[in-house]
Amino acid sequence: MSPTTYLADSAQAVLTAILAAGQRVVAPVEQAGLLAFAHVEQAEQAQLIGQTRASAKELAFPRTQRLFGYRFGNPGVELLPGEEPPAPTVLFGVRPCDAAGLAILDGVFGAEPADAPYLARRARITVVGLSCDQPQAHCACTAVGLSPTATDGSDLLLTPLAEGVLVEVLTARGAALVDLLGEALRPGAADKAEVTARAEAAMAPRALPAGLADGLAAAFGEAAWADAAARCLGCGTCAFVCPTCHCFDVVDESNLRGGQRLRVWDACQFGLFTLHASGHNPRADQAARYRQRALHKFSYYPRAHGRPMCVGCGRCVNACPAGMDIFEVAATAAAGQG
Amino acid sequence: MSTETLLTPSAPDTATWKPRLVAFVCNWCTYTGADLAGTSRTEYPANVRIVRLPCSGRIDPHFIIRAFEQGADGVLVSGCHPGDCHYTAGNYHARRKFMVLHALAEFLGIEPERLQFSWVSAAEGRKWADVVSDVVAGLLRVGPVQPTWGGAGELPVRSLSEPPRPVPEPLDVVGELRATAQRWLSDCRVDVFVGYGQGSLPGRLRPAFITSPDEVDQLVWNEHAVNNLATYLTRGLVKRHGRVGLLVKSCDARAVVGLLQERQIEREQVTLLGVPCIGVEVDGALAPKCHTCDSAWPALVDEVLSAEVPLTPVDGEGLAAEIAWVEKMSPAQRRAWWQAQFDRCLRCYACRAVCPLCYCSQCIADQSRPQWVSKSSDGRGNLAWNLVRAFHLAGRCVGCGECTRVCPSNIRLDLLNAKLAQVVRDEFGYVAGGDPDLPPPLTTYLLEDHEEFIR
Amino acid sequence: MSVAFYPGCSLHGTGNDYAQSAHAVCQRLGLDLTELEGWTCCGSTPAHNTSALLSVALSAQNLRLASDQQRDSLVVACAACFNRLRSARHEMAHDEVLRGRVEHVLEAPAPLDVRVDHLLELLLDTYGLDALAARVRRPLTGLKVACYYGCLLVRPPEVMAFDDAEHPTSMDRVLAACGAETVDWPGKTECCGANLSLSRSDIVVSLVDRLLDQAKRAGADVVAVACPLCQANLDVRQTDVTAQTGHRYDLPAVYFTQLVGLALGAGADELGLDKSFVDSRPTLAGWLS
Amino acid sequence: MARIGVFICHCGENIARNVDVDRVAEAAAQIPGVAHAESYRYMCSDPGQRKIREAIVAQGLTGIVVAACSPHMHENTFQNAVEGAGLNRYLCEMANLREHCSWVHSDREEATSKALELIAIMVEKVKRNQPLAPIRVPMTKRALVIGGGIAGIQAALDIANAGRDVVLVEREPSIGGHMAQLSETFPTLDCSQCIMTPRMVEVKNHPRIQLYTYAEVEAVDGYVGNFTVTIRRRARSVDESKCTGCGACTQRCPQKKIASEFDAGMGQRPAIFIPFAQAVPNLPVIDRTRCTMFLKGKCGLCAKACPAGCIDYEQTDTLVTEEVGAIVMATGFDVQPPTLYPEYGSDPDIINGLQFERLLSASGPTAGEPRRPSNGEVPRSVVFVACAGSRDPARGVPYCSSICCMYTAKHALLYKHKVHDGQAYVFYMDIRAAGKNYDAFVHRVIAEEGAQYLRGRVSRIYRDGDQLVVRGADTLSGTALTIRADLVVLATAVTPRPGSDALAQKLSVPYDAFGFASEAHPKLRPVETNTAGVFLAGTCQAPRDIPDTVAQAGGCAAKVLALFSADQLEREPVVSRVNEATCVACFDCERVCPFHAPEHRELRNRAGDLLRVVSHINEGVCAGCGLCVVTCRSHSIDLAGFSDEQTFAEIGALAPF
Structure with a gap:
């Protein structure tokens, strides 16, 4: 039985070893002034400080995914396969919040009936998490029961220590990766509590009120949603940068000869999201749409799964063009009810 | 055949490649001119496929984009000579639209050979044959379209902005701002006052909607007041509250002009409070739009806050310098540069959501019969979306820069907008956001509009 | 420039x-x-x-x-x-x-x-008539001038692009700015005979005769020209005209620059007014201070 | 599910020579959605058409592609054939295999594969075609004629005599136009007024003609069959209902020396005047720009003189509105003043042809005796200069004014008839005498009347004492000419009537660079315009003489009556339609539409509350250009027959097989 923790010189060194082992790696890199997950071939390309603008979900749940193709004959239609999933990949440098997001998506897409295209991609991904030692102003993982060093969703978790990094092996897939890394890892253990405490202390205090799930559900009919959502402009930024949002649309694109059926990201803040073919829209205004987002995250999902559908990465707060803050809105709405 | 090749062309076999030219032509002149080439048995290359439409004014730029998506190597647009239009003015309007499209295509690095325009009359069968031969020869010269949209790889990134400038100390207008808002609300002059309040993150402001005179203390003003509040005018604000009081900077006021011009609001529904502004902050520095802003004082306003405005000379080139930088690249480089940007587009439509002039109740990007813009967030759909967005704002964009500020993927939408604003200014002598009584430049024309780009 | x-x-x-x-x-x-x-x-x-x-x-x-x-x-x-x-x-x-x-x-x-x-273009376009008029010190008030353009200044019109080829007025405008009264006369773009002066002086004499006659009938005191050959023909050939036709004109042919110079205050010698056969100085005496 | 039939025509050998029609038919049958494909030697022949009709019925086809010649050639033929089999005519499209393929590509392989693609494109389109029904709009069977010259009078009388009401609007105080000013007409030398004035009186007395003189069209709204015209009746300052036309007022007017417009400045009139003796209506009008009462606030002599008390200095312009279904534009022409060429100078004895007409007219200021404007003497020598502005791209107008050759010949003849010992010279470039008996007339003037025709241009005209000296060239003899003349008559260029361009804009009728209104087609639709329901008569369209003008006016009347012959207007259904649900009412469509088809439609709920205002395209006006469709950012407008979806489908078929 292999040990469950190792020590290494640095996260960079671990990455170097993974690349040396011939693994395909996706890691945060800087592109046009922002951090994004991209394919790296050298460890130096990776940027291991800070938060990527978009979450890590795209690798498993791409923006656009071909479900299948078809070709028109005369008569008949010939079906063609869907996308070929990418080669096995190590997703390196994933923050604990993003890794936890993948864990939530695994639950959603893995539940029966299981989502084959997602699982096909997910099965080829090994997640190497990287604990947060420099949280940002919008970070809120502690408010949703996670921590800067949480292990959810990671196969391996690296936690920077005063000297070197602690490598926690969390899954069999993680262990398999470790087996490829040879001397870069030394068996050993360290306590990450101090790292955790220091990072948490650096975070702005944010908390969700107790009984939020029920409070929000009770506030469903409140007129206050309209005020709360007044500044929301109805774009999809919050959903698209969110590690846990997973709504999608299915569209066909075709011409005389054939076409393809695609799955593309969708967002509940779009007016079109719930528009019926009849022209009726059950969520007719932005207030209803914003309420849906808040309740899905903090009421419906927690009531079913026992935890919020939010990992506290704070991206939606940071990226919102209009300064919407879902924590603030949810707390206010629930409190207003009480 | 794989599914890719059904919709998106794969890299052609250069040995057997023959250019595919799609010609969009008007029914009365060019189609008939092509008929005449036939009756005169004037031979020309068989590479052309004609799509007949009633008028060059009916040739939608989307058709051209779609033709490229469907594997055309080149597109030829042809109609009646000026003065010959069957519908009197269709080609004059078309000429303006194509002037803008032509400039946009060039700016994006699409080789000029691929997008050609001509006037061919019903009597010019010979000219039709010559034009087709010539365009096909041009396509042979530039070769097949490389299906590069959608997989750019790494590209050199350069920060284009002029050296960042510090943000000046904000003017102290808060007291008068609150007092004015209070007065307006107390006097029932407005039912809601829209200004800026403190955001939930440190150093951020966000829109604030004040409906009671007691709440005016929530209003603040400083260099973080970035949002263009005019956007809210077409987002149900009037319907929900009635008369709106709106705090506007000079750039925001220009957007209000656009909305008046396009009849989206009635002047009397809105009471404008102008705030003198000497610059706002984006990404820790003075916003690029402020480098070249020459007016601290908004126009059109009903009242204006008083302040001592320091004289700051407008000496920057702002976006013009960056446009020039982009234009210095070769077409291929330009194309790759833009492609890398568009590839990042998530299709979150934040650019659309914040734009004060994107107010359609149903955006064409959301329509599916026909599907104007591919919904896929890949090279194809992203190119179409970004082209359409820029084209629809040509002559209308007031340069508030909100789209670029909010883009989570840092796409330089402001450069596209500013380039088209340049074209509209240079070609049609028009600057958006000035006079609410002028017609928008793409809804009018002059007989003497330039047409050097048309054969 | x-x-x-x-x-x-x-x-x-x-x-x-x-x-x-x-x-x-x-x-x-x-x-x-x-x-x-x-x-x-x-x-x-x-x-x-x-x-x-x-x-x-x-x-x-x-x-x-x-x-x-x-x-x-x-x-x-x-x-x-x-x-x-x-x-x-x-x-x-x-x-x-x-x-x-x-x-x-x-x-x-x-x-x-x-x-x-x-x-003429320099004075009209670069310098400007208003500026010229402002520099006039001795307005040529009362002097009636027939402006003579001849052929080469204005023709062919698509090449020369100088004024209206059939009815030029640029010299008229320059001299009017100097205070002179320019007369409307039919000869302004007729030929003076040019270099036929030596080979076929008979033709030149008849052309000059007609030009002088027309100018005189229009009431001109002087003919203003912008070409040395025109000046020579209109000036030198007057004695031949008298000899061959009996018509006596004594109509000075001067360069327009001489008249402009006069208006600007230049003296007779400075302007070379002593150099012509038909002496213009008696006619212009009133403006020679 | 679409069941498309493809019918490929050999066109004898025209298509079959370069296109392998059998292979195309075979491949076309494989195109998704194609239920039937066949080829035939002559698809447009009766048996060919029968094949189409039979296949529609037998195969239950839902759309037809005829792959043959240009749709401009046979679209109508095949639409009729399709309709004959019970299928909507707009479910038929044509693929142009002849003009656009077999005739221009000699490589049989290339032409064949292109032909198949052209068919695929149209198959994709026709799958999305919608059955369309012709548009029917109600119609006001009443015509407006603008301009009361011979063109307008003829059109008005023809329409009225056929039993339809006519509104005739004339800008001047009297109808009659230029023809009333003329002396005698070429080549027959009828007295112009003698043939004109009875027609003027007929107009006035016609029960079906509503005449507005001294009035202008202020605004035109609506569309064919349904125009609303606002007419400004300018204040005559005379009460029409009371005035008897006795003329006492005009005799008392202290202002007597105003150049008469009717006499083209050759005669004079008072400030209150009846333009000419036979004016219709025979009513005076006060020229307020010259009347002492209006300029100085006192006078009132005419009011005192009027026995009926009908002088009204306070009268104001009034606006009247008329509903009409068709409009005839007959605004006529003007001639340029005789001062275009500075080298001709401006001399009272240099006049234009119209002024000479007045000098020759029995009703003119000299009672038909030609006299010199400078001194009133009879001219002994007259020089006529043709093309004095026409056909001179450098300084005048580049076009031929069409009537000058003939009226100049007539002038020379009339002058010789009146001044037997006078000499008439005519400078001309060439003689254009293309009408019936015209050439004979010119020859008569030269040979029998002794007018001296000189082929050449006039370089200069100047006064010499009492006479004018005309210098010119006779290019036939190669000599320079100097002619001493008492009078010079310049045949100056015919131009459109000032203000006719503004009127054309109101009518949405295009006009050329000179201001002449443009016909819809120079050969086949010479009296129609591109604005349905608006027709052109006379010289507002181009210079022409009286017989042509009268014929064209009659043509207009026939077109108007043909339009009025149906109970409703029927129009091609290729029109734009607005999706009211998504229209955001920016009204850019209204800004770009050349035809003013977009209207503002109010959407109300059942309680009648206004919900929104949206654009609505008036189908009666829409010409189907599609400009609004492209301009609409939300694409809330689409064009039937050339819809966005159809076009996208065509583009989707462009990729190679």
Whole structure:
């Protein structure tokens, strides 16, 4: 039985070893002034400080995914396969919040009936998490029961220590990766509590009120949603940068000869999201749409799964063009009810 | 055949490649001119496929984009000579639209050979044959379209902005701002006052909607007041509250002009409070739009806050310098540069959501019969979306820069907008956001509009 | 704008009163009229009767010099030189083959960057009539002038692009700005006989007779000209006219620059008023202080 | 599910020579959605058409592609054939295999594969075609004629005599136009007024003609069959209902020396005047720009003189509105003044042809005796100059004014008839005498009347004492000429009537660079315009003489009556339609539409509350250009027959097989 923790010189060194082992790696890199997950071939390309603008979900749940193709004959239609999933990949440098997001998506897409295209991609991904030692102003993982060093969703978790990094092996897939890394890892253990405490202390205090799930559900009919959502402009930024949002649309694109059926990201803040073919829209205004987002995250999902559908990465707060803050809105709405 | 090749062309076999030219032509002149080439048995290359439409004014730029998506190597647009239009003015309007499209295509690095325009009359069968031969020869010269949209790889990134400038100390207008808002609300002059309040993150402001005179203390003003509040005018604000009081900077006021011009609001529904502004902050520095802003004082306003405005000379080139930088690249480089940007587009439509002039109740990007813009967030759909967005704002964009500020993927939408604003200014002598009584430049024309780009 | 003055051969010979008065005028107006260094013959009539290439190349050579000397414009007083230089420029601009041949001869690129302007254009367009009127010290009030343009200044219209070819008024406007009264007369663009003066003086005499007759009938005190050959024909041939037809006119033919100079306060000698056969000084006495 | 039939025509050998029609038919049958494909030697022949009709019925086809010649050639033929089999005619499209393929590509392989693609494109389109029904709009069977010259009078009388009401609007105080000013007409030398004035009176007395003189069209709204016209009736300052036309007022007016417009400045009139003796209506009008009462606030002599008390200095312009279904534009022409060429100078004895007409007219200021304006003497020598502005792109107008050759010949003849010993010279470029008996007339003037015709141009005209000296060239003899003349008559260029361009804009009728209104087609639709329901008569369209003008006016009347012959208007259904649900009412469509088809439609709920205002395209006006469709950013407008979806489908078929 292999040990469950190792020590290494640095996260960079671990990455170097993974690349040396011939693994395909996706890691945060800087592109046009922002951090994004991209394919790296050298460890130096990776940027291991800070938060990527978009979450890590795209690798498993791409923006656009071909479900299948078809070709028109005369008569008949010939079906063609869907996308070929990418080669096995190590997703390196994933923050604990993003890794936890993948864990939530695994639950959603893995539940029966299981989502084959997602699982096909997910099965080829090994997640190497990287604990947060420099949280940002919008970070809120502690408010949703996670921590800067949480292990959810990671196969391996690296936690920077005063000297070197602690490598926690969390899954069999993680262990398999470790087996490829040879001397870069030394068996050993360290306590990450101090790292955790220091990072948490650096975070702005944010908390969700107790009984939020029920409070929000009770506030469903409140007129206050309209005020709360007044500044929301109805774009999809919050959903698209969110590690846990997973709504999608299915569209066909075709011409005389054939076409393809695609799955593309969708967002509940779009007016079109719930528009019926009849022209009726059950969520007719932005207030209803914003309420849906808040309740899905903090009421419906927690009531079913026992935890919020939010990992506290704070991206939606940071990226919102209009300064919407879902924590603030949810707390206010629930409190207003009480 | 794989599914890719059904919709998106794969890299052609250069040995057997023959250019595919799609010609969009008007029914009365060019189609008939092509008929005449036939009756005169004037031979020309068989590479052309004609799509007949009633008028060059009916040739939608989307058709051209779609033709490229469907594997055309080149597109030829042809109609009646000026003065010959069957519908009197269709080609004059078309000429303006194509002037803008032509400039946009060039700016994006699409080789000029691929997008050609001509006037061919019903009597010019010979000219039709010559034009087709010539365009096909041009396509042979530039070769097949490389299906590069959608997989750019790494590209050199350069920060284009002029050296960042510090943000000046904000003017102290808060007291008068609150007092004015209070007065307006107390006097029932407005039912809601829209200004800026403190955001939930440190150093951020966000829109604030004040409906009671007691709440005016929530209003603040400083260099973080970035949002263009005019956007809210077409987002149900009037319907929900009635008369709106709106705090506007000079750039925001220009957007209000656009909305008046396009009849989206009635002047009397809105009471404008102008705030003198000497610059706002984006990404820790003075916003690029402020480098070249020459007016601290908004126009059109009903009242204006008083302040001592320091004289700051407008000496920057702002976006013009960056446009020039982009234009210095070769077409291929330009194309790759833009492609890398568009590839990042998530299709979150934040650019659309914040734009004060994107107010359609149903955006064409959301329509599916026909599907104007591919919904896929890949090279194809992203190119179409970004082209359409820029084209629809040509002559209308007031340069508030909100789209670029909010883009989570840092796409330089402001450069596209500013380039088209340049074209509209240079070609049609028009600057958006000035006079609410002028017609928008793409809804009018002059007989003497330039047409050097048309054969 | 930097200009060079192209005098041409006549202005250094028979027409030196034209040159004298042109310099006097420009000096008083503060216009630089430095001669083009190293100028040569424009080709005149003989060249283009001999060889089209030669006539263009000779003029082009002078334009080349002006270009080398960083001049934007070549200012010309003689109507014939003006015609040749502007024609050469026009022909080079419109005939690529010819341009190539000229470049071969010049061993240099065709100097199309240099404009050719007549002195009248300099006063009208560059200096401006209002500015000119403001500098007038002795208005020519009461002096009736028949402005005579002749053929070369205005024709062919598409090449010369100088005023209305059939009814030019530029000289009229310049002299009106100086206070003179210009008369409307039918002869302003008729031919004076030009260089037939030597070979067929009979023709010249009959043409001059008609011109003087028309000017006289229109009430002119003097005829103003912008060409040394026109001046010579209208001036020198008056005795022949009298001898052959019995018509006596005693109508002075003066350069328009002499009249402008007069208005600007220049003296008779400075303007070369002593150099003509029909003495203009008695007619102009009232303005010679 | 679409069941498309493809019918490929050999066109004899025209298509079959370069296109392998059998292979195309075979491949076309494989195109998704194609239920039937066949080829035939002549598809447009009766048996060919029968094949189409039979296949529609037998195969239950839902759309037809005829792959043959240009749709401009046979679209109508095949639409009729399709309709004959019970299928909507707009479910038929044509693929142009002849003009656009077999005739221009000689490589049989290339032409064949292109032909198949052209068919695929149209198959994709026709799958999305919608059955369309012709548009029917109600119609006001009443015509407006603008301009009361011979063109307008003829059109008005023809329409009225056929039993339809006519509104005739004339800008001047009297109808009659230029023809009333003329002396005698070429080549027959009828007295112009003698043939004109009875027609003027007929107009006035016609029960079906509503005449507005001294009035202008202020605004035109609506569309064919349904125009609303606002007419400004300018204040005559005379009460029409009371005035008897006795003329007492005009005799008392102290202002007597105003140049008469009717006499083209050759005669004079008072400030209150009846333009000419036979004016219709025979009513005076006060020229307020010259009347002492209006300029100085006192006078009132005419009011005192009027026995009926009908002078009304306070009268104001009034606006009247008329509903009409068709409009005839007959605004006529003007001639340029005789001062175009500075080298001719401006001399009282240099006049234009119209002024000479007045000098020759029995009703003119000299009672038909030609006299010199300068001194009233009879000219002994007259020089006529043709093309004095026409056909001179450098300084005048480039076009031929069409009537000058003939009226100049007539002038020379009339002058010789009146001044037997006078000499007439005519300078001309060439003689254009293309009408019936015209050439004979010119020859008569030269040979029998002794007018001296000189082929050449006049370079200069100047006064010499009492006479004019005309210098010119006779290019036939190669000599320069100097002619001493007492009078010079310049045949100056015919131009459109000032203001006719503004009127054309109101009518949405295009006009050329000179201001002449443009016909819809120079050969086949010479009296129609591109604005349905608006027709052109006379010289507002181009210079022409009286017989042509009268014929064209009659043509207009026939077109108007043909339009009125149906109970409703029927129009091609290729029109734009607005999706009211997505229209955001920016009204850019209204800004770009050349035809003013977009209207503002109010959407109300059942309680009648205004919900929104949206654009609505008036189908009666829409010409189907599609400009609004492209301009609409939300694409809330689409064009039937050339819809966005159809076009996208065509583009989707462009990729190679």
